[in-house]
Amino acid sequence: MGHILSNQYYCSQCWWDFEKAPSPALLPNLQQHPPQISQSQLPVSSLQPPALSASSSGSLPTPAPPLHRHKHLPKRQPPASSVQPPPLPASSSGSLLPAPECHFEVCWEFQTGDDHAAGGEEWQSFQADAQKQIESAHAIVGQNPQDGDGKMHLLTNSLTYSIDFATMTQKNMETGRCHRIRRGQRLKPEALRSLQEQADFSKKQQLEITNLKKTIRICKIFSKTRKQHTEKRERDAKDQERQLRARVSSAEVEAETRQRQFETQLDACKREAEVKDQKRREQLDTVEQDADAQQRVLRANIDTLQQVAATLTEDLQKATQAESASRLQMTQFLHQGESWRLxxxxxxxxxxxxxxxxxxxxxxxxxxxxxxxxxxxxxxxxxxxxxxxxxxxxxxxxxxxxxxxxxxxxxxxxxxxxxxxxxxxxxxxxxxxxxxxxxxxxxxxxxxxxxxxxxxxxxxxxxxxxxxxxxxxxxxxxxxxxxxxxxxxxxxxxxxxxxxxxxxxxxxxxxxxxxxxxxxxxxxxxxxxxxxxxxxxxxxxxxxxxxxxxxxxxxxxxxxxxxxxxxxxxxxxxxxxxxxxxxxx
Ligand SMILES: [Zn+2]
Ligand SMILES: [Zn+2]
CATH class of the missing domain: 3.90.228.10 (Phosphoenolpyruvate Carboxykinase; domain 3)
Known part of the structure; x- marks a missing residue:
């Protein structure tokens, strides 16, 4: 049994590198069937090592039964060339190596249906026990061609058949019906599984590649859009700069004009202020003269009032003395009032x-x-x-x-x-x-x-x-x-x-x-x-x-x-x- 190491399939007899193995695209039939299908249903691989047919055919006295190509392969292929690997597409030839011989096993098949001449070939694999019996008998016949008649009896599925390796036919002993048989090759189940796994892996990689390509496409679109956006912004910025420069120059002109106006107004104001100042000085002189006159009058009034105040103070002193006398009188009277207590x-x-x-x-x-x-x-x-x-x-x-x-x-x-x-x-x-x-x-x-x-x-x-x-x-x-x-x-x-x-x-x-x-x-x-x-x-x-x-x-x-x-x-x-x-x- 083999097992998977990284991307290599190890079969204990050789290293079969997936990268050098046939592309899954060249194995359409393998991709259509899951690896766990029974051996009898497995199709015969179209990839056949040339060494097998050469050695087996060379050891047989009778014309070696040809290893037949798979039924789905095109019929125009001549039978003689069916033992050779089919021609590969030129584009894939560089990386494709045929699967090693050890990955294949012998497969005996019989033709179903009676119309042989009409070419209605329907080939079916023998069951597993029958395969072993037939291959053992075939080997003995091949080693001792002079012994026996080159025939064997096969008991399978409760039926007995007579198989003739010389004519490559089988005959049902009860019904007497006769069918053609052939010795072909097919991939071993483990090899088939490894190929399927390889195919799955490859499919995943392709999916990833597709996704990456999509991402790259999106990135390119995004990059392009951003570039367009940046260019537009640059254009806008340049436009704005031009407008601002125009505004600055017009503002400078306006400022200059205003300054000239302001200077003119300032001169006028200064002249006006000088005239007003002169007038104020004249008014101030007049006011000072008036104030002097008023001050003289006020001084005279103050003197008069001070004399009045002195008179009033004297009166107040007299009144206070009179009040004191009056209080004394009242006190004396009230003392008299309480005299009853005495x-x-x-x-x-x-x-x-x-x-x-x-x-x-x-x-x-x-x-x-x-x-x-x-x-x-x-x-x-x-x-x-x-x-x-x-x-x-x-x-x-x-x-x-x-x-x-x-x-x-x-x-x-x-x-x-x-x-x-x-x-x-x-x-x-x-x-x-x-x-x-x-x-x-x-x-x-x-x-x-x-x-x-x-x-x-x-x-x-x-x-x-x-x-x-x-x-x-x-x-x-x-x-x-x-x-x-x-x-x-x-x-x-x-x-x-x-x-x-x-x-x-x-x-x-x-x-x-x-x-x-x-x-x-x-x-x-x-x-x-x-x-x-x-x-x-x-x-x-x-x-x-x-x-x-x-x-x-x-x-x-x-x-x-x-x-x-x-x-x-x-x-x-x-x-x-x-x-x-x-x-x-
Ligand atoms: Zn191998
Ligand atoms: Zn009242």
Whole structure:
């Protein structure tokens, strides 16, 4: 058996180089059949080594049976020349070598059909076992031609034949039918396979070559296109360059023209500027002369003004001295006002009018400002209140009573463990600060919610309050929050208790000790004393006052709630009248 080494077929007896082997194109029949087809179907190769026929024919006494050419070869070839290799095409002769003898084997064939004379030759190979029997018998007959009759019996395919090598015929012993036989050659199966492989390999190479040729063709086309493209670009570039050169030269010409124009304009401008400069210088001279004149006038004015300023400074000094004297006078007066604390009641009357218009104006502003801003018509008159007089109250006995009540309340709170929290909301701060602005000795006890509040009343009651103090037993009946003494922080509310008959009205600005207040949740009816701190525990004592905040339900016609905050005390000694304000609306 042979095998493939590179592109050579090695058959153990020779080296058969594919490159020197016959081209597959010259073996059309081999290419049509796969290598694995059975031997009986294999066609006889047309390539026959000349040495085989020469040696075999020479050893036979009888005319050697010719090695017949293949059935597909053209018939015009004479039988005598069929043992020779067929003539090769001139173009391939240089590279073609005939296949070596060792690649062929003997092949016995018989003719099918009866019409020998008609030339209807159909040759068929014997089966493999028959081949061996016939070749062995043929060899014996060839070596000993004198023995026997040159015939043999062949048993194959359950049939018996008589073969005559002299006539090269076979006879079916049962039917008696006779056919011609012949001894030919054919390629060995392994050689056939190698040729097929060679053919396949060659075919692949040809395919590759075809592909390479295609690639080369494409490359050539691409190269040609690129060359054309490059040439076109070069032409375009040259065109552009020509155009640019033309533009540059025209631009240069234009620039030159413009420069000439510019120079002309520049000369004109310079001349114009010189003329203007001359004019400006003349104007400047005129202006400087005017300025000198104006400066002289201004100096004169400044002198006059400085004299006026000196006069005014003198006046200011005089005014300042006068104001200092006035302040001293006021301070002395106010000291006198607090004199009740020094027990000098016998020397000073209960009421002293304040004749300082400045203080009266402050009180009037307070009365107007603390008036309610709401749309209620009862409130609006106080926005235009006119204060006529303000009287300072000096009442030593009343003051001492108030002081002792204050001390007593502090002691009560300490004994009962009452801590007075902040008033909610805080009392009108404008009212407090207005009074404190001119009465700097006034001290208000924050721990007892001591504050300044307004009390409105009929004219006839004022003198009694000033001399005897507030009297809870004289309180009017029907008050919403008990039968106590009512105060307010809004002048419009207190005005509701005044005469309102068009004449002079009076209002008392009082210190009030609210102490530990009870915040009313609604009307309190005919109470004569402030509520208990704890209804279930009398030892905890009572509140010191009642506060009815804005919004507290009062059981009155709509809006049925407090529009003004009201403060109620049930003990007259918890208030001291500081000022009596006489006003009209
Ligand atoms: Zn060989
Ligand atoms: Zn009001």
């Amino acid at each position: 027990g000098k009641q016998l020397e000073i009357p209960h009421l002293t009018p304040i004749d300082c218009p400045f203080l009266v104006a402050i009180i009037e502003n307070m009365m107007r400002t603390t008036s309610h801003h709401g749309p209620n018509s009862r409130c609006s008159p106080m926005r235009q209140a006119k204060v006529l007089r303000v009287l300072k109250v000096h009442n030593v006995r009343l003051g001492q009573k108030y002081d002792s009540r204050c001390k007593q309340m502090l002691q009560d709170h300490a004994d009962q463990g009452v801590a007075v929290g902040p008033l909610t909301p805080d009392v009108n701060s404008f009212l407090q600060s207005t009074i404190k602005a001119f009465d700097e000795w006034m001290h208000l006890e924050a721990n007892l919610h001591e504050c300044l509040l307004l009390h409105g009343s009929k004219r006839q009651n004022i003198s009694e309050i000033v001399s005897s103090g507030f009297e809870e037993r004289l309180s009017r009946q029907g008050g919403l929050y008990g039968e106590g003494i009512y105060f307010a922080e809004e002048s419009c509310k207190s005005f509701q208790y005044c005469d309102k008959d068009g004449g002079e009205n009076s209002m008392i600005l009082s210190r009030v000790l609210l102490g530990d207040p009870h915040y009313a949740k609604g009307p309190l009816g005919q109470m004569k004393i402030s509520p208990k701190r704890d209804e279930a525990d009398a030892t905890k004592g009572r509140h010191n006052s009642v506060v009815a905040n804005v919004g507290t339900p009062n059981g009155q016609p709509p809006p049925s709630v407090q529009e003004h905050r009201e403060y109620v005390i049930f003990d007259g000694s918890q208030a001291y009248p500081e000022y009596v304000v006489i006003f009209e609306v």
